[in-house]
Amino acid sequence: MPAVARISVGAAFMAVLTVLASSPTAHADVVPGGGGTGSETQVDGDQGGGTISASAGAVVFDRSKNGSGPKAGPVTSATTWTPPACYYAPKYTPEQLQKYLEPIWEAGSTGHEWDLSQRKRYVEGEPYEDFNKEKSGEGYWWDSYVTPGRIGDPGALDCDEPIFWVDNNDDPPADVPQAITPEMLAQLAYAEIRVPSTEVDLAPDGATKVNLPTWMWLDGADFKPVSVTASVPLLNIAATTTAEPVSVRIEPGTPDAETYPASGVCEITNGRIGEPYAKGKANRTPPCGVKYLRSSGDDAYKLQATVTWKIHWTGTGVAGDQLLPDGTFGGEQDVVVQEIQSVNR
Structure with missing residues (x-):
């Protein structure tokens, strides 16, 4: 995949806020996707007295140049092709991943063996230690997102990799084909086109x-x-x-x-x-x-x-x-x- 541009976490948040604080006529909509855990990275911005919150790696759609009107509608692909039903993008800081996972383990709803394997993976050094807190500010935990409108599709279950870490100066692992890229953003934007x-x-x-x-x-x-333009401001793509x-x-x-x-x-x-x-x-x-x-x-x-x-x-x-x-x-x-x-x- 093309290398993503390197930006600091602070600059990334400013990029997200710049998009979110745009005039309503820009039609910039944040689409966090995923499981809606409530523990995603929160980016708050005041827009007309309201607050916008989204995960740090959210896809943002700018529909200001899209078709409109009561009879506008989506195009149907001339082939059997459809945009991806799921993808991976940044979702958690180390502290937020801890806040998300520990209540699940404490509830025991996923079973002792599963919880034990998860603790080993993210806390006990196999391969990560203490949720990678020593790397706070140096990267993000990436997790799966479901494309809007595709929940329930068989393809939405294809992103079954465990949550993984990516440094700010690295690309996602090459063996994760669903990691977000400009091409995937183009495909997600395709689904948002209205004519x-x-x-x-x-x-x-x-x-x-x-x-x-x-x-x-x-x-x-x-x-x-x-x-339609789709972007991930955190990755500058x-x-x-x-x-x-x-x-x-x-x-x-x-x-x-x-x-x-x-x-x-x-x-x-x-x-x-x-x-x-x-x-x-x-x-x-x-x-x-x-x-x-x-x-x-x-x-x-x-x-x-x-x-x-x-x-x-x-x-x-x-x-x-x-x-x-x-x-x-x-x-x-x-x-x-x-x-x-x-x-x-």
């Missing part, structure tokens, strides 16, 4: 007619790249994941229809998909649209527009843009199709 509604503008607006081309386009003001719209697939909702283009896929051109209808274009073929060949009767066709978003990321210590699987987001809307009425004399 705007895919409801397309139509002309004619309202009911359309059989054999009359219907023009379709997406509002260029909403149809633009969005991004971050990654920004960006989603850019590239095309929309039109599915008319009935086989009795023709799409423009014939593939049904409208590519993005000059920052927009499709072309708004205007007076004088009635005899032109729309660059993006549909022609219905049969009336919808007393009902409506369910037209579906699915946008494909190209996903890429940049991060600490990583050169250039890196790709993640494309994502899609779609929506349905009703289209009423009527027969053209003629008058016979």
Whole structure:
């Protein structure tokens, strides 16, 4: 994994506080994850009269450039890929690990043999002594975190390594593949991406007619790249994941229809998909649209527009843009199709 930048504990706390004390418009949300033990490193900051607390190694999400609105939603990966369900990051100082573990041992809820093995590991020198208190300020105990929304997923149980120590000037052990990296941050940010509604503008607006081309386009003001940044201020690592719209697939909702283009896929051109209808274009073929060949009767066709978003990321210590699987987001809307009425004399 890329080497993480070295920062002092004091500087790390200041970095966390800098993020947390940002204006609410920055949408910087702390996500401690993990077991919610209540004994994580506490970082308190005053924001609008309130107090924010989080573990020292918390992932912070900046969603200020994300999609918004009541119909915005998450993209679905075009493959079976999903972000990691768990990961390792700093969680405890030596004193906090002691405060977390000793009540568990005293309660005896995990069994005598287990408690004995834990005491040997963290107190009696096999391999750590007295919770590594002699190294206070020189590193952190790392523990597992569960990705928000993934509790209960089978993959959330993959992070089953015992709590381990990492010095400030060292990388996590190479045999711990789930240790947090800029790439993993990019994947966590992927899960937080929200893109705007895919409801397309139509002309004619309202009911359309059989054999009359219907023009379709997406509002260029909403149809633009969005991004989310995920970071661990304590480690001074971050990654920004960006989603850019590239095309929309039109599915008319009935086989009795023709799409423009014939593939049904409208590519993005000059920052927009499709072309708004205007007076004088009635005899032109729309660059993006549909022609219905049969009336919808007393009902409506369910037209579906699915946008494909190209996903890429940049991060600490990583050169250039890196790709993640494309994502899609779609929506349905009703289209009423009527027969053209003629008058016979």
